[in-house]
Amino acid sequence: MRSTVIPVVCGVMAIVGCEKGRAGASPGVAQAAESVPVTAQPAASAADGATITGKIKFTGAKPVNPKIDMGDEPKCKAKYQGVPTDELVVVNPNGTLANVFVYVKTGLPAGYTAPAPAGPVTLDQDGCRYHPHVLGIQVGQTLAIKNSDGILHNIKAKAVKNRPFNISQPTSMTSERTFSAPEVMVPLECNVHGWMHAWLGVLPHPFFGVSGADGSFTLKGLPPGTYTVEAWHEKYGTQTATVTVAGTETKTADFSFAAK
Amino acid sequence: MTHAAATVDQMRPPYPAERGLDVYNTKLGMWVFLASEVMFFAALIGTYVILRFGATGEWAKPGIVLNIKITAFNTFLLICSSVSMVKAYAAIQDGDPKKMRFWLLMTILGGATFVGIQVFEYMHLVEHGFTPAGVREGSELAGLVANGTLPAATMGLYGSTFFTMTGFHGFHVTCGVISMAYLYVTKALPGKYSQQDYRGIETVGLYWHFVDLVWIILFTIVYLI
Amino acid sequence: MHWWLPLKGSTFAGEVDGLFLAITIITGIAFVVVEVGLIWFVVKYRQRPGRKAFYTHGNTRAEVIWTTIPAVTMVALGLISNHYWVKIKGRHSVPANAYPIAIHAKQFEWQVTYPGADGQLGTSDDFTVRNQLHVPVGRPVVVHLSAEDVIHSFFVPVFRVKQDAVPGMQINSWFQATVPGNYELACAELCGLGHYRMRAQVFVHTQEDYDAWLKQAAQEAAQ
């Protein structure tokens, strides 16, 4: 029976072009994805071209993130000393705000195209939380979704401009997906663990970053021009700044979010 | 079928009454088929009734959403086409193929016009923002919903049921028109119907009256009530 | 591994199991009659050369008998079952003094809301715990079931209780736990790819343990 089914399977697969995930994303890239600032772009162009950098300041009382009750997931609970909390608002010791997605919204020359980098961006599910919590990816670049917990997670991407998906990972494994259209932001969630949320920014160019432990970001290798740079935060919304750069100069654009 | 004897349909008059009931196969078959059609529309209408009377909040106001006048005329037209169908049937029973052709043609035209008007009505409704998914954002009707003239809660259900029920009825009318036109060209014009054998007319007539009846029910519950 | 029903954990578990046993006896008799009869006929009346079968078109009395007996049994069974059905699931079956707990089912978790100190749902001191159902023993508990997205089904085997949670509806289901302990709550209606893991723990406490837990949990939830 199989013998007759296999060709059908393969044939139809070929026709509909079901994306096939290859297991294992290079850990190096995974680091890059998590470390700060993220600049998904070839180093060659970094040398020439301008740079926009800045810090995300945070003013006002530091809000408390809700606790997560991992009572029925001992495997995840074991990975924390204290009670794990949500990552809704992460304020760094130096009074800056982490997990802010900063990207060039407008201003690039018409028809500007950037080839998608070869390496994947890794989204790791570890301790029943997403790492990183906020990340960016280029159109066509591979998103490697990794399950380090070895328990069931499902990843539901509530995309609007891209094809939404909802896949599951019953054990430690890696699945891969790509995105075809720019979309800021694509909400990712796990329905098995209602608290698990991540935000994915899909852009056609490499000029984006996420503020990290020092609250800073850097957009490298910009062609000369005047840009609208937008900073997005999952709770405090967006802010924009207009920056004009030329040559290889470095301009600063700081943002400041106030507690609500 | 090589052996014509096996299928009564292909026989020319005098065709035999079947054993079993004294009804020829196509007529019996049509009655049986209509039984199944009844169940189909029963499912759609039953759904409408359950959703409408199970709905929380008041039901959408047909008088505001729809153009009752045009549809009333359309209903009248369909009833007339049923009458002309009867006339065609009576004509061929009296052995007057010419008269039968005329009335059959009238029926076809009536049905075709009905479908045309319904298409026009649909375009009109969608243009004003009434769609199967409910009221379209930023449309004329959306305004009426905003100012409370129309209930926001039930417009979606009304759109779903209205378009499904009337749509499938329209589909049935279209099928009827096509089959009548087919019979008109292949049987009526070549004069294959006679006082002895007018099974095609009788069978399609049954179907046509059924479709008419269904519309009267739909018009009442979807447009008037 | 039991070869029979699991532990009786609620007041009506006994009644359900009793009915189950009764049906097993009735069907058991029918089963033996049919299967033994078949085997007997198959052996006794197997083809033998030179014998002709007994030519008969039936026997009205026999047919009346084996139509009546099942009919009577079935109707009787229906009446008995209905008695318990009305008692367990009937419109007005929920005891007046039942302790309210709200359960909201969503893909793929149970959000259990407790009434807090005042024992009333819908007040400020309510708090919600995920995938943990704590109930006091020996006291009727009424569960207000609702669903977020798709149809789920609230199923606690030891309580013998099952009730679908339907989006757009609020359904009340009650039970009274009789044996303190730690059990499991499962989703019994296919609700998506995480269905098999839509599981919660059920803790049946003595009243004082329950009160203690309620107090502590409320504090944790508060901060």
Place this chain on the structure above:
Amino acid sequence: MTTVAATAHTAHAHHDDRSFIRKYIFSTDHKIIGIQFLFVSLFFLLIGGLLAMQMRWQLAYPGQPMPGGGILPETMAPGGVILPEYYIQLVTMHGTFMVFFAIMPLLVGVYANFLIPLKIGTHDMAFPRINMWSFWSFFVGGLVMLASLFVPDGAARAGWTMYAPLSARHDFSGASLGQELWSVSIIFVGLSSILGSLNYITTIINNRAPGMTWFRLPLSVWSLFITAILGLLALPVLSGAAIMLLFDQIIGTHFFDPAAGGQALLWQHLFWFFGHPEVYILILPAMGMVSDIIANGSRKPIFGYHSMVFAIVAIAFLGWIVWGHHMFMSGMNPTLGSSFMVSTLVIAVPSAVKVFNWMGTMWRGNIRFHVPMLHAVAFVAMFAIGGLSGIYMAATPVDMFIHDTYFIVAHLHYVLFGGSLFALFGAIVYWYPKMFGRMMSEPWGKVHFWLTFIFYNCTFFPMHILGMAGHMRRIYDPTQYTFLQPYQPMNVFISISAFLLFATQLIFFVNFWWSLRKGARAEQNPWHDNGLEWSLPSPAPHGNWEQVPTVYRGPYEFSSPQVAEDYLPQYKKLPTDREPARAPVAGH
């Protein structure tokens, strides 16, 4: 007229001049159409079985790579490990294929088409061309359903019952195109079934041979007639529901979406209003054919022919008012539950009557154990179990515990496999000579029967025990629940039996294909039966009779004292027989 008849008769002469295509592909001959249904639905039976095997692997060895699973794409089983979303697709498609594309077409598509004209004595169906469309509509539906397994995001995954809103909203299920293709395919099946039914009904009412009065009809024809009525009235409801579901999926209507005012339970009511008559569509024809085979095997007239007929009719009527017993736990008004419980328990009575009458038929018989008879007796034994286990569900308080557990799975497989499928194996062997002019191998038939009987019970009986433990249906990994972990050995046992059961079926398929070419030539009446079809040569020629036979008596005159041999065909005229009142119509 006589000239027409004459030309017709010459056309009957056994070489007929139609092209291969008209003869075997787009044929309007009821026998060819029956055979087309047979081949296609046997293929889908294998597909359904294959899906079940994958489920059983996952249940026995959760999360372990399935042998040969490597060929499946990453979206189904990466490295052969079945994914939860693929598992629920397996659950859904196994049920869908078995119900709509295997059992139903095997019973109705194959045997209503093949047997009705042969057994009532006519040349063909009333509407041969509609009959052809019925097959091709079914075929298209099958292809669509098969294709839906391989589209992006995979096949439908809400169970074969497609409970909304899981089935209606892609963001809930994770499926997309596959879910829509399911609805499309079901609409085709519904159309096919309606076209078929109106054909069967018209033919049986109108085209019976002279002397073939209603109460001389074989029970197989009676049950197929009632089944056709059920199909005619039930399938349109399913089609309507499937259309609404499809609209919810693609044009954003809100029939089943509570978020926008729709009603989730509406789908269940529509589905089960179709679904319960469907249950009887899946068993009545089996009962009818088993009655024929048992009478033949016992060499005795059917015990209580009339009450058998009335039982079928009663089941058909009651079948319309019991659909709610699938919804006792759905939040439906409990008072309705009470009435549905009573009607459900009452419907057990006619089934009981049939079982006892079958036993009565065997009582003091002279039983021959040819392969069809073995399957028929197994049918009675297994159907009895399936029927009895149904009583547990009918009793609502017990249903509260076993609803949606493996007890239900056991019950429905005892009825559908132990019932319908055993009857079908019997029927296939029994009418094989009339279809293909050859006999299937007797010894291999017996081997297949006994192995099937053993492994079948090893597979499905333990499921009752799992159900009593509260083992839920449609779960991907039972070991997630501590209260189910002790039962894992039983799951393993069931799976191994299931694999052996599947392997055993290959014997049947080999026997089937081998006999097509190499089987012993069949004589005209190999089983010494009374039906009209046995008055024809094997295989039955195109157009059946030149002059349809006249019927002088009922179909079950075995061991009649009137004749020396132990059977007396309906078409055999004894000196004492008088011609029926109505002479045959010219040309028939």
